[in-house]
Amino acid sequence: MEHFTTESWFPKYFEYTYGIDIPKHLDTLVEKGYALVQTAFDSLDHLNATMKKSILKKKGVTGLSKMEAADLNQALHDYFSEELADHFSIRGYKLTSKGEQALKDHQTIIDRHPKKNL
Known part of the structure; x- marks a missing residue:
């Protein structure tokens, strides 16, 4: 998540294929305490x-x-x-400890999705 920013561009397939409105979902993650918007210095x-x-x-x-x-x-x-x-x-986005735990708790879901070779 540390690579996502308030100015990140997201491919349209997230919305069209998965029905995910990323900006809206990022706001929800912040509201629910899974992520935070970093300060200017961060x-x-x-x-x-x-x-x-x-x-x-x-x-x-x-x-x-x-x-x-x-x-x-x-x-x-x-x-x-x-x-x-x-x-x-x-501004960057950063996972909170609650967000990191949620990823650990749902690793099987993450593993089912294709990964990019970086």
């Missing part, structure tokens, strides 16, 4: 370096061209508090 992995540099540049941070990914993340933590959320909208 969602930084979904931004590329250019996006992070742009946010920092607006804040007046210099020396961005020399910064590596970890440096950019640290700078975002150093220069921003909760207002970071105002600078980008993408």
